[in-house]
């Protein structure tokens with residue numbers, strides 16, 4: 001039905017807005033814990049057992065439905081999908097956060113807008129990714145002038161960062177190339193979370209710890225993707241997920 005009468009049209013619009021408001025507000029009214037969850041700090045949630053258990057249920061069912069297929073039911077990850085509960089972060093958190101809120105906000109940004117999410121209109125993309133998605137590229141050095149020899153030397157350099165026994169001459173030869181890696185992996189190789197450059201000094205490997213696997217990443221690059229959830233999950237569920245992951249990572 002198309003309504004042309006201006007007053008009727010205005011009335012209809014107002015009625016629709018009012019109905020939408022009533023529907024939303026009655027949902028809130030049924031669920032006062034939802035609003036508490038949205039507003040409460042991670043510490044406040046942890047101190048309120050009713051709210052904590054409400055949050056855990058919300059997070060666990062969202063994980064089973066949306067995250068388990070990649071991160072595993074217990075979120076410990078597999079292969080190039082990271083463990084979310086080991087307190088080793090690729091994105092955002094760098095260990096200098098003063099409060100739990102700061103860390104939870106970083107986790108929430110990753111969940112809301114994803115990692116290297118490109119599932120949005122071309123015209124709103126920035127640097128190849130959707131607005132606010134975590135974005136950076138591990139370059140494919142095989143296509144950037146590193147020959148086989150340089151790549152092999154760099155494999156030894158990378159392995160030396162985690163204390164492996166490697167050829168010292170290869171490490172020496174690669175050290176003149178290491179400065180190109182520093183902007184994303186840090187001077188000492190411990191990673192740089194604003195750019196998602198993983199820590200290369202620990203024993204956690206997204207793409208594998210063997211010489212061949214490291215060679216392949218150096219030669220071909222890496223562009224791991226985590227979907228954006230801002231248009232799939234509601235705000236309370238996203239908050240629940242972020243706090244839940246933070247709590248688990250801290251062993252709470």
Ligand code: HEC
Nearest residue numbers: 066067070080081088089090091110111115224225226241
């Ligand atoms: C299609 C597979 C896939 C699904 C589904 C998925 N993720 Fe991810 N997620 C990834 C990958 C791959 C990465 C690593 C991205 C990279 O290489 O930096 C990641 C990274 C993350 C990170 C950053 C970890 C860090 O160390 O900084 C968070 C947080 C995260 N995912 C949360 C979630 C949540 C919560 C869900 C469910 C709502 C989810 N992911 C669903 C694949 C997935």
Ligand code: HEC
Nearest residue numbers: 137138180181184196197198205206207208217222223224
């Ligand atoms: C512009 C940023 C950037 C630069 C420069 C860069 N990297 Fe990376 N590197 C990344 C990112 C991001 C990843 C993770 C890719 C992913 O998650 O898909 C990564 C992954 C890796 C990995 C795999 C780590 C793992 O856990 O499996 C190695 C090894 C590595 N880089 C070594 C290097 C070396 C050596 C250099 C210099 C020659 C270098 N990177 C330069 C961003 C960078």
